[in-house]
Amino acid sequence: MPVIDKLAGVTGLSGLHLLLGAVGVTILLYIIGSAIYNIFFHPLASYPGPLLQRASPIPFCIRHALGVQAFHTQTLHDKYGPVVRIAPNHLSFTDVRAWRDIFGHIAGSRHGQEEMAKFKSFVRPIDAQPVHIISAGREKHGQLRRALANSFSDASMRGQGPLIGKYIDLLVHKLHEQGQEGKVPLNATSWYNSVTFDVAGDLIFGMSFGALDQNGNHSWLQYILGSLSSLAPMAALSYAGLHWVVQLLWRAKGAEVFRKSMESVDLMLKERLKMPVDRNDLFEGLVQRQEKLGLSFEDLSSNAWLLVLAGADTTATTLTGTTYLLTQHPEVLKRVTQEVRSSFKSVEEIDISSVNKLTYMLAVLNEAMRLYPPVTSLTARIVPRGGAHVLGEYLPEGTIVDIQQWSMNHSKENWVDPWAFNPARFLDDKETAREKGNLLDALQTFSVGPRNCIGRNLAYAEMRWILARILFDFDLRGAPTNENWIERQKAYGLWDRIPLDVYFEPARERK
Numbered sequence: 001m002p003v004i005d006k007l008a009g010v011t012g013l014s015g016l017h018l019l020l021g022a023v024g025v026t027i028l029l030y031i032i033g034s035a036i037y038n039i040f041f042h043p044l045a046s047y048p049g050p051l052l053q054r055a056s057p058i059p060f061c062i063r064h065a066l067g068v069q070a071f072h073t074q075t076l077h078d079k080y081g082p083v084v085r086i087a088p089n090h091l092s093f094t095d096v097r098a099w100r101d102i103f104g105h106i107a108g109s110r111h112g113q114e115e116m117a118k119f120k121s122f123v124r125p126i127d128a129q130p131v132h133i134i135s136a137g138r139e140k141h142g143q144l145r146r147a148l149a150n151s152f153s154d155a156s157m158r159g160q161g162p163l164i165g166k167y168i169d170l171l172v173h174k175l176h177e178q179g180q181e182g183k184v185p186l187n188a189t190s191w192y193n194s195v196t197f198d199v200a201g202d203l204i205f206g207m208s209f210g211a212l213d214q215n216g217n218h219s220w221l222q223y224i225l226g227s228l229s230s231l232a233p234m235a236a237l238s239y240a241g242l243h244w245v246v247q248l249l250w251r252a253k254g255a256e257v258f259r260k261s262m263e264s265v266d267l268m269l270k271e272r273l274k275m276p277v278d279r280n281d282l283f284e285g286l287v288q289r290q291e292k293l294g295l296s297f298e299d300l301s302s303n304a305w306l307l308v309l310a311g312a313d314t315t316a317t318t319l320t321g322t323t324y325l326l327t328q329h330p331e332v333l334k335r336v337t338q339e340v341r342s343s344f345k346s347v348e349e350i351d352i353s354s355v356n357k358l359t360y361m362l363a364v365l366n367e368a369m370r371l372y373p374p375v376t377s378l379t380a381r382i383v384p385r386g387g388a389h390v391l392g393e394y395l396p397e398g399t400i401v402d403i404q405q406w407s408m409n410h411s412k413e414n415w416v417d418p419w420a421f422n423p424a425r426f427l428d429d430k431e432t433a434r435e436k437g438n439l440l441d442a443l444q445t446f447s448v449g450p451r452n453c454i455g456r457n458l459a460y461a462e463m464r465w466i467l468a469r470i471l472f473d474f475d476l477r478g479a480p481t482n483e484n485w486i487e488r489q490k491a492y493g494l495w496d497r498i499p500l501d502v503y504f505e506p507a508r509e510r511k
Contacts, residue, residue, distance in 0.1 A: 031056075038088040043396045049076065049085035060087040061236035067229065067490025070376040070406040077407045083391070087239075090380070090400040093390070094411040096442045101390040102381055102401050103449040114138075114384035115450070119400055121238035122378040122493065125231065126250050130302040133454070134310075143293055144303065145454060147285040152454050157461050159280065161352040164199055168466055170212050171195040172473050175504045178215055182505025185479045188323050189500045190216035192316040195466065197221055200312040203282040204304055205268040206275050220264040224309055225496075227258035232492040235378075265305045269297070272304075282307065282458075309494075311455050314374035315462050317495055321372030322365060322467065324485050324500055325421050327478030332423060336364050340471040341507070350472060355464040363426035365463055369445045371421055372486055373405035378493030379447065405445070406491070414442040470504075477503040 035055035039045065052059050063069035073092055076084045082095040093102070102116055115138050124135040133144040150156060171191065179186045194211035201209045211218040234246045272283065286295065286303060326333040339360045344350050380402040387396050395401065410418045416425070416437040425438045433440050446453035470476070479501035490496040
């Protein structure tokens, strides 16, 4: 270190100080150089976006860790149009055609091209976490999906009717009891969580979480829901190129809430594996093929955790959001309530099949999922080797391409008055809707292509059945505390939902 020693003699500073200063200057020059390259010379330099986000991934990371990234991205689309550069190597799209180009079957098969794989920082930031059906590569995903397919078919869902109905009956009973026949407001967020997680627990583990029995309180629900926000900073660090830091934090007991949620799943899975093999539930396919697919206990546990979260939280989210929107729009609430009560003479007539005839209710649910999508963002994919074309434009390999549901669903190019709650738009056929300015294909709550949500049938069946029973039994009224309920929430891909206070008053009339 003779140069540093000479400089130290001239300046009076120690060699260590000079070394640290040199390191600092080098880092600063690297940051400035990277920003200049990203703004002016990067392959995506021609795409519009705010200067800071084109220069560095840090603004995106901070907003993701804070749970506001999806909302900010939507404002960028309003300003810059259907394609926005939201980070140096990351494009977001709201053009409906991008669904096909990014997620469709052709994206993975054209000319033998690799599929657009999911962006690892969002689906598996922790290397020690076993892969599951969402984070698995193409081949593994196909194996897992085929193993689960029969359990999620329409016929299988109908076969689960008595089990699901049991928990819906218990929910209605609890709402009568705990709400003191409509005199006390109840936290609909908690009660919808309880029923959907209890159903998921029984369908996967052969036992419920007991959340309904405990009046909406269960420690495991707090662990699994809390894990979403605890993982957000880790995903942000991984996105920023600090994947190695995430692994160190994990080994140092980072994301402890997530660890506890996995430990609870492990305990329930051990009990599930002691049960007869032929249970004909949602998890049977994986259990029967465990040896053939080479699945370890950790692999089964990771998939069980994912199925519970995806199957229960997203359904509860839609039910809660729908209830909020209905209580804010009395005319829609009145119409859908009349549809339910005029369609059924008794509770016994409401089941997993009969609710399919509720046309307006389906429109209400679709419009609620448009305004309050269960998954707001984090569906990003990576352009494979050799590059790919999206909307007719060539993108180099390694580009992150994204369709964020919150942005797509609130785009004025896709919807007339996109912030209005108007279920009638979903009563039109696609062509009529298009003529009116509503592109129904823009709404893809369950995604599209080979990796679309395998639980779509279960979600729709459960949502329609629960909502039908609620509207048949109760007159709903929101509490004053619900003002700006959606706007006051954070979203980490999935929502960190806040309480929704609702009066569940026994129905005064059923005509």
